[in-house]
Amino acid sequence: MKGLKIVATGRYVPDTAVTNDDMAKLVDTNDEWISSRTGIRQRRLAAGEPTSFMAVEAAKRALEAFSGEAEEIDLIVCSTITPDFHTPSVACLVARALGLKGAAAFDVSAACSGFVYALDIAQKYLETGAAKTALVLSAETLSHITNFEDRSTCVLFGDGAGACIVQPSDGRYASILGADAETAHVLYATIPYPPTPFEKEEALAKGRAFEVVNDGFIHMDGTEVYKFSTEAMPACIQAACEKLGVQPEALGLIIPHQANLRIVRTAMKRLGLPEDRAYLNIDRYGNTSSASIPLALDEANQEGRLQPGSLVALVGFGAGLTYGCALFSW
Numbered sequence: 001m002k003g004l005k006i007v008a009t010g011r012y013v014p015d016t017a018v019t020n021d022d023m024a025k026l027v028d029t030n031d032e033w034i035s036s037r038t039g040i041r042q043r044r045l046a047a048g049e050p051t052s053f054m055a056v057e058a059a060k061r062a063l064e065a066f067s068g069e070a071e072e073i074d075l076i077v078c079s080t081i082t083p084d085f086h087t088p089s090v091a092c093l094v095a096r097a098l099g100l101k102g103a104a105a106f107d108v109s110a111a112c113s114g115f116v117y118a119l120d121i122a123q124k125y126l127e128t129g130a131a132k133t134a135l136v137l138s139a140e141t142l143s144h145i146t147n148f149e150d151r152s153t154c155v156l157f158g159d160g161a162g163a164c165i166v167q168p169s170d171g172r173y174a175s176i177l178g179a180d181a182e183t184a185h186v187l188y189a190t191i192p193y194p195p196t197p198f199e200k201e202e203a204l205a206k207g208r209a210f211e212v213v214n215d216g217f218i219h220m221d222g223t224e225v226y227k228f229s230t231e232a233m234p235a236c237i238q239a240a241c242e243k244l245g246v247q248p249e250a251l252g253l254i255i256p257h258q259a260n261l262r263i264v265r266t267a268m269k270r271l272g273l274p275e276d277r278a279y280l281n282i283d284r285y286g287n288t289s290s291a292s293i294p295l296a297l298d299e300a301n302q303e304g305r306l307q308p309g310s311l312v313a314l315v316g317f318g319a320g321l322t323y324g325c326a327l328f329s330w
Protein backbone atom coordinates (compact mmCIF):
# COMPACT_ATOMS: atom_id res chain seq x y z
CA MET A 1 0.00 0.00 0.00
CA LYS A 2 1.70 3.17 -1.12
CA GLY A 3 -1.05 5.43 -2.35
CA LEU A 4 -4.02 7.04 -0.73
CA LYS A 5 -7.66 7.28 -1.63
CA ILE A 6 -9.82 10.24 -0.76
CA VAL A 7 -13.10 8.51 0.03
CA ALA A 8 -15.14 11.55 1.14
CA THR A 9 -14.91 15.34 1.08
CA GLY A 10 -16.74 18.25 2.74
CA ARG A 11 -16.54 22.02 3.13
CA TYR A 12 -17.91 24.95 5.08
CA VAL A 13 -17.85 28.66 4.30
CA PRO A 14 -19.42 31.43 6.38
CA ASP A 15 -22.70 32.91 5.10
CA THR A 16 -21.41 36.49 5.01
CA ALA A 17 -20.34 37.27 1.42
CA VAL A 18 -18.29 40.47 1.13
CA THR A 19 -17.95 41.85 -2.41
CA ASN A 20 -15.17 44.04 -3.79
CA ASP A 21 -17.60 46.97 -3.67
CA ASP A 22 -18.11 46.26 0.05
CA MET A 23 -14.31 46.35 0.53
CA ALA A 24 -14.23 49.71 -1.28
CA LYS A 25 -16.35 51.10 1.58
CA LEU A 26 -13.58 50.15 4.04
CA VAL A 27 -10.41 51.11 2.14
CA ASP A 28 -9.38 53.11 -0.94
CA THR A 29 -9.83 50.38 -3.56
CA ASN A 30 -12.23 49.31 -6.29
CA ASP A 31 -13.63 46.23 -7.99
CA GLU A 32 -11.58 46.78 -11.15
CA TRP A 33 -8.24 46.90 -9.25
CA ILE A 34 -8.97 43.82 -7.17
CA SER A 35 -10.50 41.62 -9.86
CA SER A 36 -7.96 42.48 -12.58
CA ARG A 37 -4.94 41.89 -10.31
CA THR A 38 -6.17 38.87 -8.36
CA GLY A 39 -9.33 37.35 -9.91
CA ILE A 40 -11.17 37.84 -6.59
CA ARG A 41 -14.76 39.15 -6.76
CA GLN A 42 -15.95 38.30 -3.28
CA ARG A 43 -14.87 36.48 -0.13
CA ARG A 44 -16.73 34.86 2.78
CA LEU A 45 -15.90 36.29 6.20
CA ALA A 46 -16.75 34.74 9.56
CA ALA A 47 -19.39 36.56 11.56
CA GLY A 48 -18.05 35.16 14.83
CA GLU A 49 -17.86 31.44 14.07
CA PRO A 50 -14.47 30.22 15.32
CA THR A 51 -12.00 28.24 13.23
CA SER A 52 -12.90 25.00 15.03
CA PHE A 53 -16.61 25.51 14.30
CA MET A 54 -15.86 25.74 10.57
CA ALA A 55 -13.56 22.71 10.83
CA VAL A 56 -16.29 20.69 12.56
CA GLU A 57 -18.90 21.67 9.94
CA ALA A 58 -16.59 20.68 7.06
CA ALA A 59 -15.74 17.40 8.83
CA LYS A 60 -19.45 16.65 9.44
CA ARG A 61 -20.12 16.98 5.71
CA ALA A 62 -17.20 14.71 4.86
CA LEU A 63 -18.53 12.16 7.38
CA GLU A 64 -22.00 12.35 5.80
CA ALA A 65 -20.43 11.45 2.45
CA PHE A 66 -18.36 8.62 4.02
CA SER A 67 -19.72 5.11 3.52
CA GLY A 68 -17.94 3.85 6.66
CA GLU A 69 -18.43 4.69 10.33
CA ALA A 70 -17.03 7.71 12.20
CA GLU A 71 -15.48 5.29 14.74
CA GLU A 72 -13.11 4.06 12.02
CA ILE A 73 -11.22 7.39 12.09
CA ASP A 74 -7.96 6.81 13.93
CA LEU A 75 -6.01 9.91 12.85
CA ILE A 76 -7.04 13.58 12.64
CA VAL A 77 -4.59 16.07 11.12
CA CYS A 78 -5.72 19.67 10.83
CA SER A 79 -3.82 22.43 9.10
CA THR A 80 -4.35 25.97 10.37
CA ILE A 81 -2.50 29.20 11.11
CA THR A 82 -5.53 30.65 12.89
CA PRO A 83 -6.38 28.19 15.69
CA ASP A 84 -8.89 29.17 18.38
CA PHE A 85 -6.44 28.29 21.18
CA HIS A 86 -2.70 27.81 21.55
CA THR A 87 -3.88 24.52 23.03
CA PRO A 88 -5.94 22.36 22.60
CA SER A 89 -5.48 21.96 18.87
CA VAL A 90 -8.30 22.42 16.35
CA ALA A 91 -7.93 18.68 15.59
CA CYS A 92 -8.73 17.91 19.26
CA LEU A 93 -11.73 20.27 19.18
CA VAL A 94 -13.01 18.44 16.09
CA ALA A 95 -12.54 15.08 17.87
CA ARG A 96 -14.45 16.44 20.88
CA ALA A 97 -17.34 17.88 18.84
CA LEU A 98 -17.75 14.74 16.74
CA GLY A 99 -17.07 12.20 19.49
CA LEU A 100 -14.08 10.73 17.63
CA LYS A 101 -12.61 8.94 20.62
CA GLY A 102 -9.21 7.30 20.48
CA ALA A 103 -7.96 8.97 17.28
CA ALA A 104 -4.53 10.64 17.31
CA ALA A 105 -5.25 14.35 16.79
CA PHE A 106 -2.88 17.25 16.10
CA ASP A 107 -2.49 20.47 14.08
CA VAL A 108 0.06 21.33 11.41
CA SER A 109 1.35 24.85 10.69
CA ALA A 110 2.59 25.32 7.13
CA ALA A 111 0.44 28.30 6.09
CA CYS A 112 -1.10 28.05 2.61
CA SER A 113 0.82 24.83 1.89
CA GLY A 114 -0.65 23.33 5.08
CA PHE A 115 -3.23 21.02 3.55
CA VAL A 116 -0.63 19.34 1.33
CA TYR A 117 1.66 18.94 4.38
CA ALA A 118 -1.22 17.49 6.44
CA LEU A 119 -2.23 15.07 3.67
CA ASP A 120 1.37 13.94 3.20
CA ILE A 121 1.73 13.24 6.93
CA ALA A 122 -1.51 11.22 6.84
CA GLN A 123 -0.23 9.29 3.80
CA LYS A 124 2.88 8.27 5.78
CA TYR A 125 0.71 6.95 8.65
CA LEU A 126 -1.49 5.07 6.18
CA GLU A 127 1.47 3.68 4.25
CA THR A 128 3.08 2.26 7.41
CA GLY A 129 -0.22 0.91 8.71
CA ALA A 130 -0.02 3.19 11.78
CA ALA A 131 -3.46 4.52 10.79
CA LYS A 132 -6.24 3.08 8.64
CA THR A 133 -8.66 5.97 8.18
CA ALA A 134 -7.57 9.60 8.48
CA LEU A 135 -9.58 12.80 8.68
CA VAL A 136 -7.44 15.51 7.07
CA LEU A 137 -8.73 19.04 7.19
CA SER A 138 -7.87 22.72 7.03
CA ALA A 139 -9.75 25.59 8.60
CA GLU A 140 -8.82 29.26 8.61
CA THR A 141 -10.29 32.47 9.99
CA LEU A 142 -7.84 34.78 8.22
CA SER A 143 -10.16 37.71 9.04
CA HIS A 144 -8.76 37.50 12.62
CA ILE A 145 -5.27 38.38 11.42
CA THR A 146 -6.29 40.77 8.62
CA ASN A 147 -5.81 44.53 9.02
CA PHE A 148 -8.99 45.94 7.47
CA GLU A 149 -7.26 49.33 7.14
CA ASP A 150 -4.49 47.95 4.90
CA ARG A 151 -5.75 47.85 1.31
CA SER A 152 -2.71 45.94 0.08
CA THR A 153 -3.68 42.84 2.09
CA CYS A 154 -7.30 43.04 3.30
CA VAL A 155 -8.84 42.60 -0.15
CA LEU A 156 -7.07 39.27 -0.64
CA PHE A 157 -8.22 37.04 2.21
CA GLY A 158 -11.28 35.00 3.17
CA ASP A 159 -12.41 32.40 5.72
CA GLY A 160 -13.50 28.78 5.31
CA ALA A 161 -12.75 25.11 5.89
CA GLY A 162 -12.40 21.90 3.91
CA ALA A 163 -12.09 18.29 5.00
CA CYS A 164 -11.53 14.86 3.55
CA ILE A 165 -11.43 11.26 4.72
CA VAL A 166 -8.44 9.31 3.49
CA GLN A 167 -7.67 5.60 3.34
CA PRO A 168 -4.70 3.61 1.98
CA SER A 169 -4.75 2.34 -1.58
CA ASP A 170 -2.38 0.60 -3.97
CA GLY A 171 -2.65 3.53 -6.40
CA ARG A 172 0.14 5.90 -7.35
CA TYR A 173 1.39 8.59 -4.93
CA ALA A 174 4.23 11.12 -4.98
CA SER A 175 4.86 14.25 -2.99
CA ILE A 176 7.28 17.16 -2.80
CA LEU A 177 7.41 19.36 0.32
CA GLY A 178 9.83 22.19 0.94
CA ALA A 179 10.53 25.58 2.47
CA ASP A 180 12.68 28.51 1.31
CA ALA A 181 12.92 29.86 4.84
CA GLU A 182 15.53 32.56 4.09
CA THR A 183 12.59 34.52 2.68
CA ALA A 184 10.37 33.92 5.75
CA HIS A 185 10.23 37.68 6.40
CA VAL A 186 8.25 38.50 3.23
CA LEU A 187 5.01 37.07 4.62
CA TYR A 188 4.31 36.90 8.36
CA ALA A 189 1.89 37.62 11.19
CA THR A 190 3.24 37.83 14.74
CA ILE A 191 1.61 36.50 17.91
CA PRO A 192 1.41 39.68 20.01
CA TYR A 193 1.88 38.09 23.45
CA PRO A 194 1.24 40.44 26.37
CA PRO A 195 4.57 41.42 28.01
CA THR A 196 5.64 39.45 31.08
CA PRO A 197 7.10 41.23 34.15
CA PHE A 198 10.54 39.87 33.14
CA GLU A 199 10.65 40.88 29.50
CA LYS A 200 13.23 43.40 28.28
CA GLU A 201 12.82 45.24 24.97
CA GLU A 202 16.51 44.67 24.00
CA ALA A 203 16.22 40.91 24.51
CA LEU A 204 13.03 40.80 22.46
CA ALA A 205 14.52 42.78 19.58
CA LYS A 206 17.72 40.66 19.66
CA GLY A 207 15.86 37.37 19.77
CA ARG A 208 13.45 37.91 16.90
CA ALA A 209 14.19 36.09 13.67
CA PHE A 210 13.74 39.35 11.70
CA GLU A 211 12.40 42.84 12.18
CA VAL A 212 8.61 42.85 12.52
CA VAL A 213 5.55 44.97 13.02
CA ASN A 214 4.23 43.23 16.14
CA ASP A 215 0.51 43.83 15.65
CA GLY A 216 -0.72 40.30 14.92
CA PHE A 217 -1.77 41.20 11.37
CA ILE A 218 -0.57 39.71 8.09
CA HIS A 219 2.33 41.67 6.57
CA MET A 220 3.38 40.85 3.04
CA ASP A 221 5.75 41.91 0.30
CA GLY A 222 3.31 41.05 -2.49
CA THR A 223 5.87 41.29 -5.29
CA GLU A 224 8.30 38.88 -3.60
CA VAL A 225 5.52 36.40 -2.80
CA TYR A 226 4.29 36.64 -6.38
CA LYS A 227 7.77 35.88 -7.77
CA PHE A 228 8.23 32.92 -5.39
CA SER A 229 4.80 31.45 -6.14
CA THR A 230 5.04 31.60 -9.92
CA GLU A 231 8.31 29.67 -9.71
CA ALA A 232 7.52 27.27 -6.84
CA MET A 233 4.13 26.15 -8.15
CA PRO A 234 5.21 24.81 -11.56
CA ALA A 235 8.56 23.59 -10.17
CA CYS A 236 7.04 21.37 -7.50
CA ILE A 237 4.37 19.98 -9.84
CA GLN A 238 7.14 19.14 -12.32
CA ALA A 239 9.26 17.53 -9.57
CA ALA A 240 6.34 15.44 -8.26
CA CYS A 241 5.57 14.31 -11.84
CA GLU A 242 9.21 13.26 -12.28
CA LYS A 243 8.98 11.16 -9.10
CA LEU A 244 6.04 9.28 -10.62
CA GLY A 245 7.68 9.15 -14.05
CA VAL A 246 4.89 11.06 -15.80
CA GLN A 247 4.68 14.34 -17.72
CA PRO A 248 2.47 17.21 -16.40
CA GLU A 249 0.28 16.52 -19.48
CA ALA A 250 -0.79 13.29 -17.71
CA LEU A 251 -2.50 15.22 -14.91
CA GLY A 252 -6.28 15.07 -15.03
CA LEU A 253 -6.83 18.04 -12.72
CA ILE A 254 -4.60 20.42 -10.76
CA ILE A 255 -6.11 21.87 -7.59
CA PRO A 256 -3.89 24.81 -6.72
CA HIS A 257 -3.87 27.04 -3.65
CA GLN A 258 -6.17 29.90 -4.61
CA ALA A 259 -4.03 32.98 -3.95
CA ASN A 260 -4.15 34.84 -7.24
CA LEU A 261 -5.59 33.97 -10.66
CA ARG A 262 -2.52 35.45 -12.35
CA ILE A 263 -0.18 33.17 -10.36
CA VAL A 264 -2.14 30.09 -11.49
CA ARG A 265 -2.25 31.31 -15.13
CA THR A 266 1.51 31.91 -15.17
CA ALA A 267 2.19 28.50 -13.61
CA MET A 268 -0.07 26.70 -16.11
CA LYS A 269 1.68 28.46 -18.98
CA ARG A 270 5.08 27.41 -17.62
CA LEU A 271 3.86 23.81 -17.40
CA GLY A 272 2.53 24.00 -20.97
CA LEU A 273 -0.98 23.10 -19.79
CA PRO A 274 -4.33 24.70 -20.64
CA GLU A 275 -5.79 26.93 -17.93
CA ASP A 276 -8.90 24.77 -17.54
CA ARG A 277 -6.75 21.90 -16.27
CA ALA A 278 -6.59 23.87 -12.99
CA TYR A 279 -9.64 24.11 -10.75
CA LEU A 280 -10.41 27.71 -9.79
CA ASN A 281 -12.85 29.22 -7.32
CA ILE A 282 -10.83 32.22 -6.13
CA ASP A 283 -13.46 34.58 -7.57
CA ARG A 284 -15.91 33.47 -4.85
CA TYR A 285 -13.72 32.87 -1.82
CA GLY A 286 -10.45 34.82 -2.16
CA ASN A 287 -7.37 33.39 -0.47
CA THR A 288 -8.44 31.18 2.46
CA SER A 289 -4.86 30.00 3.14
CA SER A 290 -4.63 26.26 3.79
CA ALA A 291 -8.43 25.85 3.53
CA SER A 292 -8.40 26.80 -0.14
CA ILE A 293 -7.24 23.42 -1.52
CA PRO A 294 -9.70 21.16 0.37
CA LEU A 295 -12.50 23.68 -0.32
CA ALA A 296 -11.74 23.49 -4.03
CA LEU A 297 -11.29 19.70 -3.82
CA ASP A 298 -14.80 19.30 -2.41
CA GLU A 299 -16.31 21.57 -5.07
CA ALA A 300 -14.44 19.78 -7.87
CA ASN A 301 -15.63 16.45 -6.44
CA GLN A 302 -19.27 17.59 -6.31
CA GLU A 303 -19.06 19.00 -9.83
CA GLY A 304 -17.78 15.66 -11.18
CA ARG A 305 -14.43 17.14 -12.27
CA LEU A 306 -12.49 14.20 -10.76
CA GLN A 307 -12.55 11.07 -12.88
CA PRO A 308 -11.91 7.67 -11.23
CA GLY A 309 -8.31 6.62 -11.85
CA SER A 310 -7.20 10.03 -13.12
CA LEU A 311 -4.14 11.73 -11.65
CA VAL A 312 -4.84 14.68 -9.35
CA ALA A 313 -2.24 17.24 -8.26
CA LEU A 314 -2.76 19.34 -5.14
CA VAL A 315 -0.28 22.19 -5.00
CA GLY A 316 0.24 24.81 -2.30
CA PHE A 317 2.63 27.69 -1.62
CA GLY A 318 2.71 30.36 1.04
CA ALA A 319 4.27 31.78 4.18
CA GLY A 320 7.46 30.13 5.33
CA LEU A 321 7.98 30.40 2.45
CA THR A 322 6.66 26.87 1.99
CA TYR A 323 5.56 24.82 -0.98
CA GLY A 324 4.13 21.38 -1.51
CA CYS A 325 2.60 19.13 -4.14
CA ALA A 326 0.83 15.79 -3.68
CA LEU A 327 0.04 13.62 -6.72
CA PHE A 328 -2.30 10.66 -6.50
CA SER A 329 -4.94 8.69 -8.40
CA TRP A 330 -8.57 9.64 -7.80
Ligand code: COA
Pocket residue numbers: 028029030033034037038112151152153155220222223225226229259260287317318319
Ligand atom coordinates in the same frame (compact mmCIF):
# COMPACT_ATOMS: atom_id res chain seq x y z
N1 COA B 1 -6.61 48.82 -4.32
C1 COA B 1 -6.03 49.77 -5.06
N2 COA B 1 -4.70 49.96 -5.10
C2 COA B 1 -3.92 49.12 -4.38
C3 COA B 1 -4.47 48.12 -3.59
C4 COA B 1 -5.87 47.97 -3.56
N3 COA B 1 -6.48 47.01 -2.85
N4 COA B 1 -3.47 47.46 -2.98
C5 COA B 1 -2.32 48.03 -3.36
N5 COA B 1 -2.60 49.06 -4.21
C6 COA B 1 -1.66 49.94 -4.86
C7 COA B 1 -0.35 50.02 -4.12
O1 COA B 1 -0.41 51.01 -3.12
C8 COA B 1 0.61 50.37 -5.22
O2 COA B 1 0.48 51.75 -5.48
P1 COA B 1 1.78 52.64 -5.84
O3 COA B 1 2.31 52.03 -7.10
O4 COA B 1 1.20 54.01 -6.01
O5 COA B 1 2.69 52.48 -4.69
C9 COA B 1 0.05 49.65 -6.42
O6 COA B 1 -1.34 49.39 -6.13
C10 COA B 1 0.71 48.32 -6.68
O7 COA B 1 0.18 47.92 -7.87
P2 COA B 1 0.83 46.76 -8.70
O8 COA B 1 2.31 46.78 -8.59
O9 COA B 1 0.25 46.77 -10.07
O10 COA B 1 0.27 45.50 -7.92
P3 COA B 1 0.60 44.04 -8.28
O11 COA B 1 0.30 43.78 -9.71
O12 COA B 1 1.97 43.68 -7.77
O13 COA B 1 -0.47 43.26 -7.42
C11 COA B 1 -0.73 41.89 -5.49
C12 COA B 1 -0.38 43.28 -6.03
C13 COA B 1 -0.67 41.89 -3.98
C14 COA B 1 -2.12 41.52 -5.97
C15 COA B 1 0.30 40.87 -6.08
O14 COA B 1 1.59 41.31 -5.81
C16 COA B 1 0.13 39.50 -5.51
O15 COA B 1 -0.88 38.85 -5.71
N6 COA B 1 1.15 38.99 -4.83
C17 COA B 1 1.05 37.67 -4.22
C18 COA B 1 0.27 37.77 -2.97
C19 COA B 1 -0.18 36.45 -2.47
O16 COA B 1 -0.62 35.64 -3.23
N7 COA B 1 -0.05 36.25 -1.18
C20 COA B 1 -0.46 35.08 -0.51
C21 COA B 1 0.37 33.95 -0.88
S1 COA B 1 -0.17 32.56 -0.06
